[in-house]
Amino acid sequence: MSGWRLYWEALIRRRRALWRLAGASVVEGVPALLSGWLLAQAVDRGFAAGAAWLGAAWLGGFTLTMIIGAYGSRAVWRLLGDIIEPLRDDLVTAVARGLLFDREAPPDGTAVVARITRHVEIIRDVTGGLLVFGRSFLVATIGAVVGLAGLSPALALITGLPLVFTLLLFGWLLQAMADRQRDTVLTEEDCARSVGEVLGGLRDITACGGQEQAIARAVRDIDAQAAASIRLARLATVRVLLVAVGGMLPLVVLLAAAPRLGLSAGELVGAVTYLTVGVQPALNALIRGMGSSVLRLVVTLRRLGEVATVDEPTRLRTVERPALGEVPELRLTGISFSYGIRARPVVNELDLTVGPGDHLAIVGPSGIGKSTVANLVCGLLRAQRGRITLDGHNIRRLDPRDLHATIGLIPQQAYVFAGSVRENLTYLMPDSEGADPRLLWAARELGAAALVKRLGGLDGVVDPGELSASERQLLALVRLYVSTAAIAVLDEATANLDPVAEAKVEQAFRERPGSLIVIAHRLSSAARADSVLLLDGRHQISGKHEELVNTVPSYAAVVRAWQGGQPALPGS
Known part of the structure; x- marks a missing residue:
């Protein structure tokens, strides 16, 4: 079974919890939607107009949105456990069933442990991260774009284009890193297998005088894993450039275009707030925190799908189910x-x-x-x-x-x-x-x-x-x-x-x-x-x-x- 199909089916079984999470996200996104607009009103209609009390009132509204957003964030964290913990249980069950149904050969113990402990935990952790950072980025970005459009449609256009360009580059980078991440996962399994075999057979290795061969084999797999990790890390440094392009370029474009757009002081403050408080931190968290994590999820699901099953395993399509005697010979x-x-x-x-x-x-x-x-x-x-x-x-x-x-x-x-x-x-x-x-x-x-x-x-x-x-x-x-x-x-x-x-x-x-x-x-x-x-x-x-x-x-x-x-x- 495809790892992605297995993953989505496990998530769909948690759809009620996902809908509740979506509702909490809407509440959490209130500050992202209204913060810039409220600050713009506080400046233009309040402090700049000489009505300090009115400006303070708009700031009070801003404070209220933060309280509402905090309540939504609290609900989000409480709902995460209802999704990711059952997901882990479903994946462990699928891996165990797939290995038990494997007729070709008994599973290698250390590789199985690597899949169940390391790989399933990777999927669980990345899913939790996506539901936190990825969801937060969507909420912040959608709220900021809608808010910018409310201030000035032109603002949403000129700041949104660099952001879209950054996301396209990010998608291309993920594709380029996929093969290297898969190499890392496979070398990790090979390393766990060879080291497990050496440690499990220490007495036999010593008795046969095979210490040098055993050490050489283990060191070879350890070096291969280290080399794969280094190659992946080198490519991952490109993400730093993406953060600079996606996070700072929209702000530079905004400041350069502000005089031509005829923005008021309040509109400029509100737009800067949307970008610096909403979009920049969310994009930074997405690319830095989730860039490699999404890649690990893609590769690990592909690997997990090679051994996991939740129903009739495809590798048993030619299986025999004869009517054996009550006590067969x-x-x-x-x-x-x-x-x-x-x-x-x-x-x-x-x-x-x-x-x-x-x-x-x-x-x-x-x-x-x-x-x-x-x-x-x-x-x-x-x-x-x-x-x-x-x-x-x-x-x-x-x-x-x-x-x-x-x-x-x-x-x-x-x-x-x-x-x-x-x-x-x-x-x-x-x-x-x-x-x-x-x-x-x-x-x-x-x-x-x-x-x-x-x-x-x-x-x-x-x-x-x-x-x-x-x-x-x-x-x-x-x-x-x-x-x-x-x-x-x-x-x-x-x-x-x-x-x-x-x-x-x-x-x-x-x-x-x-x-x-x-x-x-x-x-x-x-x-x-x-x-x-x-x-x-x-x-x-x-x-x-x-x-x-x-x-x-x-x-x-x-x-x-x-x-x-x-x-x-x-x-x-």
Whole structure:
């Protein structure tokens, strides 16, 4: 979706607040419209005519307009929040939706953070500035032109022409600066990405002796961002000339033409007031304060429009929405994946089938790739080779909504949020109305009933910081249990539970309609499964637990240690 379309639609949804802002602007513009005329009357009809009291009365009217304008300004600032804060919420939602709907590749974390924090905040701040300075310029200029025309139509003409010329130059300058601002935005994203990757991989970089290469890459992107910013700043200095032309030239023209126009002293004072008090400060604020800001808005909206969406994303035009079976067959064919072009594959030519109702356990040493397989299955990572299908349909071609409703994942670090227990448990339920009995039943099945009761029932408040790791896992497990997911993936999701609680959870998921994939934290999970996938870095062996004990010596040794009471875990 076009960034501008997204922006205008978000603003249109605030049209009531915009109309109120327009009304407040009219009130705020009273001084800009009447100030020069009132001062002209005070001079010509009052002080110059020898009627000081009448001149003072006209000045009193001038003071009254200032009070009215101040009231309008106060209303303007109060109304701004009703526009720009909801605008930010709409843009963040659009960016998040667009990234979630991206089937081509998972989003880069640091670039996403840059878009959501930096770019959305730019749009919010610039919009607020436009509504303050841009609106103020329009109000002051319209008021001044109308006021000058009231004093003398010729005044409006001779002072308006330099102003129009300045605005045309300003528009041309914005066009010239657009490409440089876009370069600045793109280099900023590249810088955030490369620095984030370096900081996130410090241990690996140090272990591999790649400090010089990592520093060189980060410095290259930092220098590119600095160079782009300098090029933009050099062009921005032209705005100083525009301020001089648009702000001072009309005043010079006015003073030069005043004798020929036969202006009275009051008319000259009023005209100078319109230009120096109204137009000049507003134009200066517009060009100096909003020149680069408008440019940032244009470029940032263009960039945001490349990833954001508010409805059906255009990148899903060829999406498949097949009628999957109630519990679809999951099949991995020749799957290979590595974290980097030259890195050794973490998963290499993996073939795996999880039929409807199957219970699979994946075991292997820590860091061998078990979680990688889980993320590939859930569509969170994209394999470099091979296919992953649900009932024969490639998951890369499926609508992400269907994929995530069919396959549910609980990672080891369970996610819970501040809210009610009910909100945490129904997070993955499309329709939670009347679901309380099912939630309580699921909590009993998974051994979380005591926790729910301690928290105050379904209406109780969850504070993630006050829950233990095992309690967070229990809540997340209940959430997945009551979801629509036909395939449940538990990525060491019971690691913080004791063995008895873990067995209860796995038994409940086994009896739940659907398939179950368990990334085993304890070997007992493998013993309970229908089949086991063993990853040891060299081989990817699948079979029943008993078959692997009899055919794979390393697996048999771990099982013997486990049966002997030693702390034998798949990661040992």
